[in-house]
Amino acid sequence: MTQPLFDPxxxxxxxxxxxxxxxTGGGKLAVVANSHAPTVTIAGMLQxxxxxxxxxxxxxPGVTARMLERGTNQYSRMALARELEDHGLQLDVRSSGxxxxxxxxxxxxxxxxxPRMVEILASVLRRPNFPEDELEKVRDRILGxxxxxxxxxxxxxxxxxxxxxYPVGHPLRRREIEVREAEVRAITREDLxxxxxxxxxxxxxxxxxxxxxxxxxxxxxxxxTLFGWGADSSEMPIVPQVLSKSPGxxxxxxxxxxxxxxxxxxxxxxxxxxxxxxAAMLANxxxxxxxxxxxxxVAVRDEAGLTYGxxxxxxxxxxxPGPWVTSLGVAPENLDRALVLCQEVIEDFLETGPQESExxxxxxxxxxxxxxxxxxxxxxxxxxxxxxxxxxxxxxxDRFPQELLAVTRDQAMRALKRHIDPSRISxxxxxxxxxSG
Amino acid sequence: xxxxxxxLIERKCGIAEFRLAHNGLSVLIAPTAVAPVATLGVVYRVGxxxxxxxxxxxxxxxxxxxxxxxxxxxxxxxxEIARVLQRLGANFNATTWLDRTNYYATVPIExxxxxxxxxxxxxxxxxxxxxDLAKERSVVLNELDRGENEPFEVLLKxxxxxxxxxxxxxHPTIGWxxxxxxxxxxxxxxxxxxxYQPDNATVIIAGDVEEKPALDLVMRYFGALDAGxxxxxxxxxxxxxxxxxxxxxxxxxxxxxxxxxxxxxxxGLHPDIAPLSVAAQILSEGVVSRLSRRLVETGxxxxxxxxxxxxxxxxxxxxxxxxxxxxxxxDVDEIIFEEVETMGQAVPEAGELARAKVQRRTDLxxxxxxPARLVSALTEGVSMGDWRAFVDEIDTVAxxxxxxxxxxxxxxxxxxxxxxxxxxxxxxPEAGE
Numbered sequence: 001m002t003q004p005l006f007d008p009x010x011x012x013x014x015x016x017x018x019x020x021x022x023x024t025g026g027g028k029l030a031v032v033a034n035s036h037a038p039t040v041t042i043a044g045m046l047q048x049x050x051x052x053x054x055x056x057x058x059x060x061p062g063v064t065a066r067m068l069e070r071g072t073n074q075y076s077r078m079a080l081a082r083e084l085e086d087h088g089l090q091l092d093v094r095s096s097g098x099x100x101x102x103x104x105x106x107x108x109x110x111x112x113x114x115p116r117m118v119e120i121l122a123s124v125l126r127r128p129n130f131p132e133d134e135l136e137k138v139r140d141r142i143l144g145x146x147x148x149x150x151x152x153x154x155x156x157x158x159x160x161x162x163x164x165x166y167p168v169g170h171p172l173r174r175r176e177i178e179v180r181e182a183e184v185r186a187i188t189r190e191d192l193x194x195x196x197x198x199x200x201x202x203x204x205x206x207x208x209x210x211x212x213x214x215x216x217x218x219x220x221x222x223x224x225t226l227f228g229w230g231a232d233s234s235e236m237p238i239v240p241q242v243l244s245k246s247p248g249x250x251x252x253x254x255x256x257x258x259x260x261x262x263x264x265x266x267x268x269x270x271x272x273x274x275x276x277x278x279a280a281m282l283a284n285x286x287x288x289x290x291x292x293x294x295x296x297x298v299a300v301r302d303e304a305g306l307t308y309g310x311x312x313x314x315x316x317x318x319x320x321p322g323p324w325v326t327s328l329g330v331a332p333e334n335l336d337r338a339l340v341l342c343q344e345v346i347e348d349f350l351e352t353g354p355q356e357s358e359x360x361x362x363x364x365x366x367x368x369x370x371x372x373x374x375x376x377x378x379x380x381x382x383x384x385x386x387x388x389x390x391x392x393x394x395x396x397x398d399r400f401p402q403e404l405l406a407v408t409r410d411q412a413m414r415a416l417k418r419h420i421d422p423s424r425i426s427x428x429x430x431x432x433x434x435x436s437g
Numbered sequence: 438x439x440x441x442x443x444x445l446i447e448r449k450c451g452i453a454e455f456r457l458a459h460n461g462l463s464v465l466i467a468p469t470a471v472a473p474v475a476t477l478g479v480v481y482r483v484g485x486x487x488x489x490x491x492x493x494x495x496x497x498x499x500x501x502x503x504x505x506x507x508x509x510x511x512x513x514x515x516x517e518i519a520r521v522l523q524r525l526g527a528n529f530n531a532t533t534w535l536d537r538t539n540y541y542a543t544v545p546i547e548x549x550x551x552x553x554x555x556x557x558x559x560x561x562x563x564x565x566x567x568x569d570l571a572k573e574r575s576v577v578l579n580e581l582d583r584g585e586n587e588p589f590e591v592l593l594k595x596x597x598x599x600x601x602x603x604x605x606x607x608h609p610t611i612g613w614x615x616x617x618x619x620x621x622x623x624x625x626x627x628x629x630x631x632x633y634q635p636d637n638a639t640v641i642i643a644g645d646v647e648e649k650p651a652l653d654l655v656m657r658y659f660g661a662l663d664a665g666x667x668x669x670x671x672x673x674x675x676x677x678x679x680x681x682x683x684x685x686x687x688x689x690x691x692x693x694x695x696x697x698x699x700x701x702x703x704x705g706l707h708p709d710i711a712p713l714s715v716a717a718q719i720l721s722e723g724v725v726s727r728l729s730r731r732l733v734e735t736g737x738x739x740x741x742x743x744x745x746x747x748x749x750x751x752x753x754x755x756x757x758x759x760x761x762x763x764x765x766x767x768d769v770d771e772i773i774f775e776e777v778e779t780m781g782q783a784v785p786e787a788g789e790l791a792r793a794k795v796q797r798r799t800d801l802x803x804x805x806x807x808p809a810r811l812v813s814a815l816t817e818g819v820s821m822g823d824w825r826a827f828v829d830e831i832d833t834v835a836x837x838x839x840x841x842x843x844x845x846x847x848x849x850x851x852x853x854x855x856x857x858x859x860x861x862x863x864x865x866p867e868a869g870e
Contacts, residue, residue: 006650036471039806082725084723085722086788143762148693148759256863257690258585305572305574334579368526371526372474376472376807
């Protein structure tokens with residue numbers, strides 16, 4: 001037998017490399033030094049996402065986040081852009097898709113630019129001034145993007161599915177485009193100032209810094225600049241109860257779109273940190289994580305040749321559990337066959353569950369994939385933020401692969417039955433359906 | 438066998454190039470110990486430019502069939518390629534483009550042997566069966582339909598088809614629908630035997646690896662492959678000089694308009710590509726770029742993007758914009774042309790040039806941070822004809838002078854050398870009025 005050529009050796013666990021700083025008021029900063037490239041990544045989240053809009057005006061948090069880069073007490077829109085671009089920095093701030101109560105942000109650049117990155121980030125998060133003219137530009141841009149969304153089969157189909165699953169007032173319900181347009185048109189500068197003053201603050205800030213920072217006094221660089229500010233608020237989102245509804249199907253006709261986008265799904269109840277989180281993720285993986293190897297992919301793509309891509313998954317497991325959905329693209333003439341096949345595969349899987357060999361493949365796939373995901377500074381930073389945000393200990397990052405490898409078939413079956421229910425699946429289709437059936 | 442069978446070709450900026458003497462396989466090793474992972478990629482110097490009329494899409498279809506396996510790796514044995522890689526936690530895929538086809542997998546370092554085993558096995562052992570083609574054809578047709586859903590893809594396809602009349606960059610990588618529907622297994626097998634040979638491939642390994650074990654790995658798995666026939670068709674078609682503006686419009690269902698403008702430029706290794714890339718950055722990179730200020734900040738467009746294509750054969754300088762609702766295509770056309778023309782009439786400001794250079798330097802630093810991005814960058818270098826283009830880039834961009842930018846813009850970005858495409862939405866406010 002040949003000798004293995006590569007050995008991971010004894011490496012420091014990530015948790016052992018993390019310096020964790022707690023700031024008065026509640027903010028947290030995790031720092032990992034990695035000197036193999038001359039770069040740094042700062043990533044983080046703070047409270048201020050869509051789900052914090054307790055008056056049903058869900059556009060306000062999103063526009064607030066977009067406006068942060070449009071002017072601060074220190075920088076005009078153009079001056080800020082110049083400061084970033086002249087130093088090769090990339091800044092991104094947005095309402096988080098994965099954590100609906102949060103705003104996520106990141107800034108990346110060369111290590112020598114770290115003090116500037118922190119200073120800009122603090123200015124953007126703490127001291128935006130929401131200029132009227134920039135608000136008009138943002139408003140026009142969002143309205144244009146919404147116009148574009150009308151023709152996007154995937155957005156239309158997914159939006160329709162969420163309206164079938166979630167009641168009015170629920171943050172995961174994607175409102176009709178007309179409703180969103182009206183909300184955006186009605187937003188004033190004062191709405192944004194009020195929202196920012198009420199929710200944004202260092203108390204909810206979780207932040208990770210990863211990169212070439214061995215020589216940096218991080219608490220000193222970050223401390224007051226980024227953490228010592230804001231309302232002492234700990235408001236939590238109010239989420240309307242989701243009542244169980246009969247499954248349904250809605251087809252939306254969009255002209256001249258030969259590929260149909262299809263979503264099948266139901267409301268979900270899985271959160272990172274749940275005891276059966278790993279088991280549920282693994283069970284779903286066997287069903288639909290990979291378009292090439294999972295049950296759905298093998299049946300619908302590989303054997304029947306009906307689709308280029310099919311996947312299933314839990315959409316959002318932070319703060320508010322998202323729906324469980326299966327998505328695929330399909331030609332109109334193949335729609336009925338594809339839907340029947342999907343439902344057969346899902347029902348059969350729920351009945352019989354994964355084979356031990358399938359489950360073992362997925363255990364190793366997740367454990368290895370998790371390690372691959374931590375291969376870049378940004379990957380490590382995002383995982384640290386997710387861990388801190390979900391209130392778990394940092395050791396979880398190193399422990400998680402072992403948890404995955406320890407999941408038994410019985411645990412996967414129980415999680416499957418608890419989290420996926422074929423009898424509750426609703427269906428949404430968008431595209432040019434005239435040739436289907 | 439020992440490493441003495443490798444011929445060292447060059448070392449540059451921490452990357453080493455070797456050739457396996459007996460079969461002509463090229464090897465690039467790029468150690469970067471950012472995390473205990475590594476990426477192994479194989480790039481074949483065959484892309485859609487190597488297809489002939491009637492067989493368009495063959496390269497891409499073949500790429501799909503390469504996942505259907507070999508005698509050792511296939512579903513009947515429970516060892517299909519995707520499942521074996523998946524089990525390692527690999528981030529893997531394959532892509533086809535104009536000049537190349539590439540396969541890659543990023544894995545925890547202790548599993549690096551498996552992608553090497555698979556890639557070596559399917560380099561000469563792929564089954565390429567008719568029954569697999571029958572199923573995969575409809576998958577590819579669905580992929581083609583997905584592209585037809587996207588206005589940008591539709592426009593891009595039209596721009597290449599109009600800008601290139603003689604050169605095979607004319608046809609889309611995914612192929613014309615009629616060809617994809619009709620292509621036969623025999624054609625794909627012939628294509629495979631012609632182009633999937635060690636002397637037409639480069640293995641690239643980046644990540645937490647040292648040179649010696651990486652070469653041992655290549656020898657262990659690729660060392661047993663014989664040299665191929667060595668002769669393969671060399672594309673010799675050169676696009677004739679364009680002598681006047683070409684225009685087309687696509688009227689399709691949609692809500693927003695798009696414009697694409699392209700100009701013929703030299704091949705990726707030509708020294709004028711660096712100043713053209715800088716020109717593209719000055720035009721569209723970031724909020725302060727010229728086209729962003731004229732088009733996006735004024736609300737005429739939702740987005741703008743310019744780039745200088747880096748391809749094996751002469752390519753295209755490209756500008757794409759997404760119009761805001763209600764804006765006329767013609768109004769935006771004029772502004773694009775005006776800004777592009779200005780680039781050829783005056784040197785850029787010192788600040789613009791400095792900004793473009795620092796952004797490039799930062800991008801390159803981030804490429805070294807990720808083995809997958811490093812392999813991807815080297816893949817594009819190989820596909821252009823010289824992997825060193827990647828490591829030389831920082832110096833070539835640094836040496837660009839303001840006069841160079843003005844000169845190349847004046848030389849290439851001329852009205853007679855451009856092709857303009859409009860995507861005109863048929864429904865929605867614009868067409869409805």
